[in-house]
Amino acid sequence: MLALAVSARVLPQLLRASVLLSLPIAISVVLVSVFTRAGTTVLFTIGPFDATLEGVEFAAQTLVRLFAISTSIGLFVLATDPRAFVLDLERRGVSPRFAFVAVASIEAVPTLVERAATISESQRARGLDTEGGLRTRLRGLLPIVGPVILTSLTDVEERSLALESRAFSRPGRRHLLWSMPDRTAERVLRFVLIGLLIALIAARVAGVDF
Amino acid sequence: MLTFDGVSYRYAGYATPVLHEIDLTLDGGEIVGLVGANDAGKSTLCLVASGLAPGSVGGALTSGEVRIDGRAMRGTPLHEFATLVGIGFQNPATQLSGVTGSVFEEIALGPMNLGLSRRETVERVDAAMATLAIEHLAEREPRRLSGGQGQLVVIASLLAMRPAHLVLDEPTAQLDPEGTRLVGEAIRALAATGTALLIAEHKTDLLDRLCTRVVALDGGRVVIDAPAATALEDPRLRDLGVDRPARVRLAEALRGRGLDPAVLA
Numbered sequence: 001m002l003a004l005a006v007s008a009r010v011l012p013q014l015l016r017a018s019v020l021l022s023l024p025i026a027i028s029v030v031l032v033s034v035f036t037r038a039g040t041t042v043l044f045t046i047g048p049f050d051a052t053l054e055g056v057e058f059a060a061q062t063l064v065r066l067f068a069i070s071t072s073i074g075l076f077v078l079a080t081d082p083r084a085f086v087l088d089l090e091r092r093g094v095s096p097r098f099a100f101v102a103v104a105s106i107e108a109v110p111t112l113v114e115r116a117a118t119i120s121e122s123q124r125a126r127g128l129d130t131e132g133g134l135r136t137r138l139r140g141l142l143p144i145v146g147p148v149i150l151t152s153l154t155d156v157e158e159r160s161l162a163l164e165s166r167a168f169s170r171p172g173r174r175h176l177l178w179s180m181p182d183r184t185a186e187r188v189l190r191f192v193l194i195g196l197l198i199a200l201i202a203a204r205v206a207g208v209d210f
Numbered sequence: 211m212l213t214f215d216g217v218s219y220r221y222a223g224y225a226t227p228v229l230h231e232i233d234l235t236l237d238g239g240e241i242v243g244l245v246g247a248n249d250a251g252k253s254t255l256c257l258v259a260s261g262l263a264p265g266s267v268g269g270a271l272t273s274g275e276v277r278i279d280g281r282a283m284r285g286t287p288l289h290e291f292a293t294l295v296g297i298g299f300q301n302p303a304t305q306l307s308g309v310t311g312s313v314f315e316e317i318a319l320g321p322m323n324l325g326l327s328r329r330e331t332v333e334r335v336d337a338a339m340a341t342l343a344i345e346h347l348a349e350r351e352p353r354r355l356s357g358g359q360g361q362l363v364v365i366a367s368l369l370a371m372r373p374a375h376l377v378l379d380e381p382t383a384q385l386d387p388e389g390t391r392l393v394g395e396a397i398r399a400l401a402a403t404g405t406a407l408l409i410a411e412h413k414t415d416l417l418d419r420l421c422t423r424v425v426a427l428d429g430g431r432v433v434i435d436a437p438a439a440t441a442l443e444d445p446r447l448r449d450l451g452v453d454r455p456a457r458v459r460l461a462e463a464l465r466g467r468g469l470d471p472a473v474l475a
Binding site: 081083096100103104107108111154155158159160161162163164165166167168169170171172173174175176177 | 257260262265266267287288289291292293296297298299301303304305306307308309310311315318319320322323324325326327328331332353364367368371
């Protein structure tokens with residue numbers, strides 16, 4: 001997976017994102033596993049808690065799994081253009097409505113962030129104090145969040161009208177403008193990975209321990 | 211031909227109609243301007259003409275019928291309306307789909323929704339961009355366009371649908387003079403192809419240059435429906451809160467000073 005990240009030129013971002021995403025869970029996993037897992041080899045003791053070798057082994061295993069999951073998700077997000085992904089899904093038969101909702105949800109995030117920044121600046125220009133202590137910041141939140149939500153709802157209504165006027169609700173398939181290039185090597189790799197996954201599941205069900 | 215036969219429309223949750231017994235006809239190739247103060251019912255009339263009200267907005271036609279080429283449109287699915295009547299609003303930011311990565315894809319969205327072939331979609335997009343001279347924006351990200359550029363892209367998106375009738379609700383509200391000129395040219399070019407256009411607009415100078423007829427609304431009722439030159443000179447427009455075109459105001463000022471407005475010619 002790290003090799004894939006290198007080839008996609010997203011390794012530093014991937015590592016940073018994976019560590020940040022896993023960190024809260026990783027800390028609790030380490031604390032719970034190391035100090036509460038029963039074992040025969042006690043490494044050290046803190047108060048009433050014994051840190052056992054078995055606990056450390058279990059924590060290490062869990063961390064590796066956690067890191068594998070977070071890097072998989074992270075690599076997908078960093079290396080895949082959401083629009084390309086959803087259009088490809090549509091090409092493979094997924095409903096255009098689902099495709100639209102999926103892309104719109106992803107694309108809505110930067111728009112919301114931009115809008116919140118604009119509203120925040122306008123409110124500051126009108127004297128709203130958004131800096132300082134926690135209480136001041138919390139008090140400044142409502143005049144920003146309220147307009148962000150209300151303007152977003154208005155936008156959704158107008159956008160849905162505009163989409164209706166462009167035949168969005170017409171049933172039936174669409175001819176997409178372009179399709180994702182799908183090279184032979186990529187197809188082979190996909191089949192190999194799927195085969196490998198099936199083999200691993202089968203081995204696990206058969207009782208093989210890795 | 212788009213016809214309003216005594217149409218009254220009421221929004222959902224409201225006791226009284228916003229439009230009252232509107233009689234209006236748009237013939238092919240005709241450019242009709244729609245003027246009136248804010249809350250006169252211009253935008254509502256645009257929504258009803260496009261089928262979005264009551265189709266999508268809700269509410270009800272409490273009397274009358276909207277007809278296209280003689281066919282009553284009540285109960286017609288919205289996606290069928292899309293090829294009959296296109297509608298553009300004043301804020302481009304909310305009309306762009308938000309899901310496309312380039313202006314080209316944005317304009318192609320409508321034709322794609324119609325199920326057209328890839329070739330025809332591309333052909334329509336190219337033609338729409340050429341009409342508005344926005345080919346240079348093809349690769350740009352729609353979200354990063356200026357208000358004026360965005361509005362031109364929205365209008366191009368409507369042109370690519372090739373509707374028989376086009377309703378534009380303040381299409382030049384965010385455009386600079388050059389953008390306004392391009393939209394004006396596009397409107398003329400469309401009318402020349404037989405498209406009927408209804409344009410709600412505060413810029414009466416633009417309507418003066420473009421329209422064959424002007425309709426004024428007040429309180430949801432048609433109070434003036436006359437050839438553009440006559441309607442835009444009607445003194446009642448001032449009482450309705452509508453600025454008359456510069457040529458009319460200038461002529462009036464000259465007359466007020468005892469001069470003959472014919473000197474302007």
